[in-house]
Amino acid sequence: MRQTAENKYTPEDLKAMQAWSLERKIQVTQAKILQFAEHLQGNAYISFSGGKDSTALLDIARKCYPEMEAVFVDTGLEYPEVRKFALSHKNVTAIRPNMGFAEVLQRYGWCYPSKEVARTIKYYRKGSKWAMNRMSGLDKNGSPSELFKGRFAKWKKLADGPFKISDDCCDIMKIIPLAEYQSQAGKYPITGTLAAESDLRKKAWLANGCNSFEGRIVSKPMSFWTEQDVLRYLREYGIPYAPVYGEIAQDKNGQYRTTGEKRTGCAFCPIGCHLDRPNKFQRMQVTHPALWRYVMNELNLKELLDFVGAKYEADDATVIDYGQITMF
16 A cells, blocks of 8 residues: 555545445455454453444454443434344443533534534634635635635534534534543454545544554554445345334445435434425434424524525425335
């Protein structure tokens, strides 16, 4: 693999690895897990959210180490099917955050429309120059930037709006509890994150590769997988997964799809909901009405979504979305 002065890998390396066969990806992932665990003399654990990616990771890791501990952060924000599924596995340690989500919202606000924009809005409101530039469509040198105009400046109304916005919720609800667990247990995580999921995760993989033993000690042995790989692995190897995803089937183009939720994570997280049609909250009103009423009325998410023009009530398209299995 080629290297640059800053990174361990290049984008071309990632593309080449993403094109590998599933069988080769499984073998390399197992090798990365073995390398990480042996280097740490067994002081490793599986970060297990109950989602589809970490479910594939759990199966692969326990083929190497059948008794390896898995750690589930019981935030109270998971779909009930995901929580039940995660806790049904053997040797799963459940940990909880020190602060409830309602208090997080009261203190720090919603993370929306993305972590990067929410962080920028937080510092914009504190008067940070770099953030004020971004929200004005300017780069770090104060020059007009079409990229920043499209990514940040279009959210200026939200930045100047009445809602608390920040990227703090994920740290408080998940990262800090895991860091406290790691400090107490003396173990380090193996995670199922994919580089294809976001620019931040791609940059992290390019810089450090799958296993990092300096700075933050962590293994991300599935970084070069795609979502299609994960779905294919679960289906072809018959791996049980949380029922909230529905069935895994192939569409007319041969692409794997779930007939239920596409992503789980935090059920109440509004990130990206303005991009999907129908979005997670429209589907939630149909599939989990009690959860929908709680997040909209008790947590008052509907006020934020009304402000930005994002839909949250089910319509005919929501029903059609759940009927896609008839097309497979």
